[in-house]
Amino acid sequence: MAEVILRDLVKTYPGGKNRATDEVSLDVGDGEFMVLLGPSGCGKTTLLRMIAGLELPDAGQVVIGGRDVTYAEPRRRNLSMVFQSYAVFPNKKVRDNIAFGLRMRGVAADEVRRKVDWAADLLQLTPYLDRYPAKLSGGQRQRVAVARAIVMDADVLLMDEPLSNLDALLRLSFRAELKKLVGELGTTTIYVTHDQVEALSLGDRVAVMRDGRIVQCDGPTAVYDEPASEFVGGFLGSPPMNFLTGTVEASDGGPKLDLGGQSLSVPAALSSYAGKTLKLGIRPEAIEVAGGDGALSGELQVLEPLGSSALLTTEVCGQTVKVSAPSTFRADPGGRLSLRLPTDACRWYDPETSLLLEVR
Missing domain, CATH: 3.40.50.300 (P-loop containing nucleotide triphosphate hydrolases)
Known part of the structure; x- marks a missing residue:
């Protein structure tokens, strides 16, 4: 050896x-x-x-x-x-x-x-x-x-x-x-x-x-x-990691990521990025199809049954988001879905360097 x-x-x-x-x-x-x-x-x-x-x-x-x-x-x-x-x-x-x-x-x-x-x-x-x-x-x-x-x-x-x-x-x-x-x-x-x-x-x-x-x-x-980078997140995973581009905005309730019509609460540590563009990365299996506070509204475009799961292709503010849902999920293309992105599953990337930001 x-x-x-x-x-x-x-x-x-x-x-x-x-x-x-x-x-x-x-x-x-x-x-x-x-x-x-x-x-x-x-x-x-x-x-x-x-x-x-x-x-x-x-x-x-x-x-x-x-x-x-x-x-x-x-x-x-x-x-x-x-x-x-x-x-x-x-x-x-x-x-x-x-x-x-x-x-x-x-x-x-x-x-x-x-x-x-x-x-x-x-x-x-x-x-x-x-x-x-x-x-x-x-x-x-x-x-x-x-x-x-x-x-x-x-x-x-x-x-x-x-x-x-x-x-x-x-x-x-x-x-x-x-x-x-x-x-x-x-x-x-x-x-x-x-x-x-x-x-x-x-x-x-x-x-x-x-x-x-x-x-x-x-x-x-x-x-x-x-x-460590968008490349790694996009290369690993089937389907690969989703990336959503938005602008960090300050608000009384804490910083938010404006996706262009909808916003998402982000960690307080991102307050220093107010006014700057960031990318949010999240795995398809981490996204929950559920309503409630902070959920994003998306339009279902394609539903692909994969046996053990169902792959949903949705559009949120003009950006494509892949979601891995249970195999029992049923919905018609063109309908609206509520998507929850758990904060602990989100990763943040600098759009200029494509590198991971150490944010929690």
Whole structure:
């Protein structure tokens, strides 16, 4: 096991106008499951490849287990990697696929057999050891790739979107298997994905990337509940966080956010922003369809039954607001709804910087 330390990593591809990674720094603890999350092109796979030694940085440092391996060959880093494609040898049986790396290292035959049997049992591959990959399902082939990685006793396990080629139901079941497996192994793991559900369900911490930088790194709950910027709030969540733009106004009863025809009471701490424009962020599931003091009036535009819930698309003062309601909710498009936005669920953002304001 090993700690991974990244310091100010920069990578610019020839002819590129922007940096693939822009002075990225990150500490991954020994035995931690770290997820790199972000949209395509944000630099997460480039970062993973620099950790693996498959790409060399233009500047910065990679330290694994206390050793500076910034420019070391991949084989000198004691890493295992699982790729997006299964990358299994079609002409080798499952047993030989799993054993390939061990044999390349010259490990004794008895030890190879023991480790292959151990990994196959752990990943429920024992009945398939004598089959060729063509006779396996996609999920089974991905398990072969994971088994081949874990038998190497590597200090760090790297995974580059290993579930993206699986169908939705298979991803769901394999995700649970993977989380259990990594927990049992206790191996330091760095996992790349663009899938927010994978990130939130798997990671001990989630590093959200954008344009080559890490914009927030925290526990899954903190990243979801306290997005550090509008980008993070809008990227995580399905549907994502709502953002309402308004002007803070002073009043005898305390400050209010004027949305252009309707107003909403806001924390007293926002009094200093009187006369300024702010953005209110709130998750769809935090909004209550209920009347009473402080409720906003909105027009229902679309109702989408989703089985376990109903997604409402409403319009409030010309701004779209998504609401997650109980599956039993019934209403006709065009009707008026009363929406309550609990103060403790509201987050406040500076519209110029898009960054979270520390307001309670």
